[in-house]
Amino acid sequence: MTVTASQRAVRPAATGVRASGPSTRQRRSRAGLAARVVVAVVVSVIMAFPLWVMLVTALSGQSVFSTQLDLLPTNITLANFARVFSAWPVGQWFSNSVTVTALTTIISVVVSVMAGYGFAKLRFPAKTPLFLLLLSTMMIPTQAILVPQFRLVNALGLVGTFWAVIIPGAAATFGIFLARQFMIGIPTELIEAAKIDGAGPVRIFASIVLPLSKPLLAVLTLLSLMYQWNDFLWPLIVLRDPSLYTLPIGLQFLQGQYQTDYGALMAMTLITVGPLVVLFLVFQRWFVQGFATSGIR
Amino acid sequence: MSQAAALAAGQDVGTGTAPAGRAPHRRGRSLWEPSALIFVGPSVLLALAFLILPMIGSFYYSTQKVSPLSGDTTPLGLENYRTMFADPTFLRALVNTAAFTLITVPLSMGLGLALAVLMNSVLPARKVWRTVIYLPLVISGVSVGLIGTFLYNEVIGVVDKVLVALGASSGIPWQSNGFWSFTSVVLVTLWIRVGFSMIIYLAALQAVPGDLYEASALDGANGWQRFRYMTVPMVGPATFFLIIMNVIYSFQVFDTIFVLTNGGPGTSTEMLGTWAYKVAFGPTRNQGYGAAIGVVIFALTLIFTIVQWRANRTRDEVA
Numbered sequence: 001m002t003v004t005a006s007q008r009a010v011r012p013a014a015t016g017v018r019a020s021g022p023s024t025r026q027r028r029s030r031a032g033l034a035a036r037v038v039v040a041v042v043v044s045v046i047m048a049f050p051l052w053v054m055l056v057t058a059l060s061g062q063s064v065f066s067t068q069l070d071l072l073p074t075n076i077t078l079a080n081f082a083r084v085f086s087a088w089p090v091g092q093w094f095s096n097s098v099t100v101t102a103l104t105t106i107i108s109v110v111v112s113v114m115a116g117y118g119f120a121k122l123r124f125p126a127k128t129p130l131f132l133l134l135l136s137t138m139m140i141p142t143q144a145i146l147v148p149q150f151r152l153v154n155a156l157g158l159v160g161t162f163w164a165v166i167i168p169g170a171a172a173t174f175g176i177f178l179a180r181q182f183m184i185g186i187p188t189e190l191i192e193a194a195k196i197d198g199a200g201p202v203r204i205f206a207s208i209v210l211p212l213s214k215p216l217l218a219v220l221t222l223l224s225l226m227y228q229w230n231d232f233l234w235p236l237i238v239l240r241d242p243s244l245y246t247l248p249i250g251l252q253f254l255q256g257q258y259q260t261d262y263g264a265l266m267a268m269t270l271i272t273v274g275p276l277v278v279l280f281l282v283f284q285r286w287f288v289q290g291f292a293t294s295g296i297r
Numbered sequence: 298m299s300q301a302a303a304l305a306a307g308q309d310v311g312t313g314t315a316p317a318g319r320a321p322h323r324r325g326r327s328l329w330e331p332s333a334l335i336f337v338g339p340s341v342l343l344a345l346a347f348l349i350l351p352m353i354g355s356f357y358y359s360t361q362k363v364s365p366l367s368g369d370t371t372p373l374g375l376e377n378y379r380t381m382f383a384d385p386t387f388l389r390a391l392v393n394t395a396a397f398t399l400i401t402v403p404l405s406m407g408l409g410l411a412l413a414v415l416m417n418s419v420l421p422a423r424k425v426w427r428t429v430i431y432l433p434l435v436i437s438g439v440s441v442g443l444i445g446t447f448l449y450n451e452v453i454g455v456v457d458k459v460l461v462a463l464g465a466s467s468g469i470p471w472q473s474n475g476f477w478s479f480t481s482v483v484l485v486t487l488w489i490r491v492g493f494s495m496i497i498y499l500a501a502l503q504a505v506p507g508d509l510y511e512a513s514a515l516d517g518a519n520g521w522q523r524f525r526y527m528t529v530p531m532v533g534p535a536t537f538f539l540i541i542m543n544v545i546y547s548f549q550v551f552d553t554i555f556v557l558t559n560g561g562p563g564t565s566t567e568m569l570g571t572w573a574y575k576v577a578f579g580p581t582r583n584q585g586y587g588a589a590i591g592v593v594i595f596a597l598t599l600i601f602t603i604v605q606w607r608a609n610r611t612r613d614e615v616a
Contacts, residue, residue: 033419036415036419036420037420037421040415040420040426043426043430044426047430047488048429048432050445051432051433053444053447054444071455111340114337118336118337119337122330122333122336123329123333124329124330124333124337133344133349134340134344139599139602140595141548141570141594143551143590144352144355144594144595145591146587146591147354147355147584148350148351148352148354148357148588149351150578152346152347154368167343167347168347170343171344173340176340201332201336205336229437230435230552232437232551233551233552248437248439251439251440252439252443252555255446260452262447262450262453266447269440272440273437273440276436276437279435281428284431287431291496291497292496292497
């Protein structure tokens with residue numbers, strides 16, 4: 001993994017060279033280019049196909065039971081959405097998802113960034129063992145801790161409230177490593193200088209470290225938003241009351257209600273994936289950076 | 298585990314396995330900063346309460362009989378583990394998970410590398426293709442599974458309609474046949490996982506100096522030789538990282554399969570992750586046994602990571 005650091009350093013040089021290509025064999029390279037474009041188009045069509053089908057089905061008034069293949073929306077309508085919204089508290093589920101996702105994200109980003117700073121810049125006993133302990137928790141599969149976690153959350157009286165999702169959700173440790181990695185890069189001299197000027201630890205963190213950590217905050221926030229918005233297994237266990245459902249739980253519940261009424265189901269799917277798709281299209285660079293450095297997903 | 302984390306661990310394990318406690322001796326206690334408690338404390342408390350103690354708890358509950366209603370426990374010794382190895386569904390889930398891992402990990406990484414090479418070459422509208430391939434990464438497993446049930450539906454499904462339109466005599470029994478059901482799970486998983494391998498490989502490829510390729514081209518190496526003897530070794534660290542991340546994902550796979558096939562037909566797509574949930578929180582609510590399956594998933598993850606880590610260290614030392 002030590003390559004990661006050098007990758008960054010080398011990247012500009014690599015980009016410069018890539019464009020030049022094999023200049024002496026232009027005809028062969030033109031055929032190669034055409035072949036590559038064809039492959040790229042075919043792969044992209046396959047990758048986009050499931051989402052396209054979802055979109056068309058959600059917006060189409062056509063009966064999905066017809067035997068012919070309709071891959072273009074014939075008569076666009078919002079009837080599917082109206083049907084789902086009038087029968088189920090979809091608006092409530094949406095706002096539940098927003099509440100849970102926002103609160104979990106805020107708490108986990110704050111906790112991760114603080115811990116990352118501590119592990120990167122502060123001196124305290126047992127620092128390395130503690131860090132390794134937190135690191136090792138990333139290997140714990142959700143299914144391996146369901147039973148004790150449920151008993152704990154139950155004993156705390158949280159089952160049936162959003163806190164049952166939010167507090168364990170904020171314990172996700174991946175952010176700590178991203179934060180530590182980033183903050184090691186903040187010059188220690190800056191912090192020392194502020195100390196000499198008489199700034200306390202909280203002041204240093206708030207007025208020096210945080211302003212320098214905007215890219216980190218962006219990546220952490222987006223990853224956490226995605227993770228919480230999509231989270232399914234744990235909320236499935238602790239959010240039993242339909243009025244508390246988040247969108248993924250509601251979606252899975254409607255699968256049982258609508259069976260093969262895919263107009264309704266795809267409309268609901270579109271509501272669930274829509275916000276994240278928009279977020280991804282706007283902030284793709286940050287998402288990709290987050291995936292590449294954290295391995296989350 | 299993350300790339301950053303793996304990097305950090307590589308360094309820290311290095312110093313940690315050397316004479317223990319070297320760092321504290323060098324630094325001395327006088328330099329300990331009390332504010333660290335405020336900064337690091339919350340994260341350590343959260344991890345202890347909701348990850349580490351529950352993991353220890355799982356070992357404990359796996360040796361208990363947990364009453365489905367009251368939650369009271371009675372000691373059972375290793376009875377839950379005996380039940381496990383006599384449980385045909387568990388054994389099937391174990392085999393399925395192994396097969397799922399052995400199929401999806403190499404395929405998603407191979408395709409990811411091929412696409413990364415493609416996207417690293419001269420190509421118009423590169424950003425558009427890249428965005429399309431990455432997009433499934435942000436879509437929730439439940440949504441993916443639900444879209445899958447529509448695509449692979451045997452009566453009204455789009456995939457079979459396309460196959461028939463392309464000239465097939467009849468559709469494929471994606472839902473009623475175990476083999477095809479498993480295939481649909483693999484295909485859906487490739488759809489959402491390929492972009493991840495591609496991201497990691499693309500970052501690694503962009504670190505390979507371009508003049509290296511030019512030099513080898515002048516030396517007469519053809520495209521395949523350059524790929525086999527230059528690209529593949531150069532992306533070695535990325536491969537190591539991806540194997541660990543992808544295998545961990547496959548061991549724990551849940552959302553997509555729960556919604557797409559729910560383990561069926563029969564038990565043909567049951568996985569350790571789905572079976573652990575059903576045992577502990579399904580109608581039987583056998584939480585002691587469920588915890589035992591959880592412990593097995595954890596143990597498999599741990600063993601695999603350690604083996605892979607050691608293999609990688611040895612390889613680095615040899616090289």
